[in-house]
Amino acid sequence: MNMKKTKVLYQHGTLALLVPGLFAGTETLGKLLEHGDTGIGTLDGLNGELIILDGKVYQVNATGKVNRIKKREKVPFANVHYQKDQFIDKIGPLKDEKLRSAILDKLPSQNLFYAVRMTGEFANVKTRAVAQQKEPYPTLKQTADAQKVFEKAHVKGTLIGYYAPQLYGGVAVPGFHLHFLSKDHSFGGHVLKVDSVATKLYLQEFAQLDLHLPAKNKAFRKQKPSKDILKDIASAEN
Ligand SMILES: [Zn+2]
Structure with a gap:
């Protein structure tokens, strides 16, 4: 293996470009996986x-099914890193908001990016998955109707995602952006709510964000910058 950059968080695309509906895949998973073996993202058309674990890419689609995805498929937005995290503590049982603030308390700094990984048993996990959008793409806010919500109690699995300082909201999702994959690969998605019973918390700190923009994508190049992107993001996320 080459020298793996375990202090670098790689990101393709931005949260901000999804807001006006730039959902076209602009980087292959093959290229993405040259920058890490662990991460989260979405496929072409949202x-x-x-969920990327051990270099394997899993997709939770809008029917809730978990699929293995080939490396030629493209992403409009994804984060990856080379996993070399540290065991921090056993956490739980805690309900969603308390769980999130417990993780926040364990962060060595709130001004750096972190990979957040939790494994073990979860009392309840509520996820969502967006259905594939077709061109002409709607705005991110308009895709809310195309979201399906799933919920599972007493589920073993892996919570994987990132903490981004508020300052970088727009580039990334500010605060926690977490995805879930059950151990038996039958359930997962973008985490809306998570209660843990007995889980282990692992963190990995990044000194560097490697942001890769879709410079060759015509729609991205032509998109008029929003005057108030943070407001647009807040309204799309709620
Ligand atoms: Zn997500």
């Missing part, structure tokens, strides 16, 4: 939620 097709489902990706």
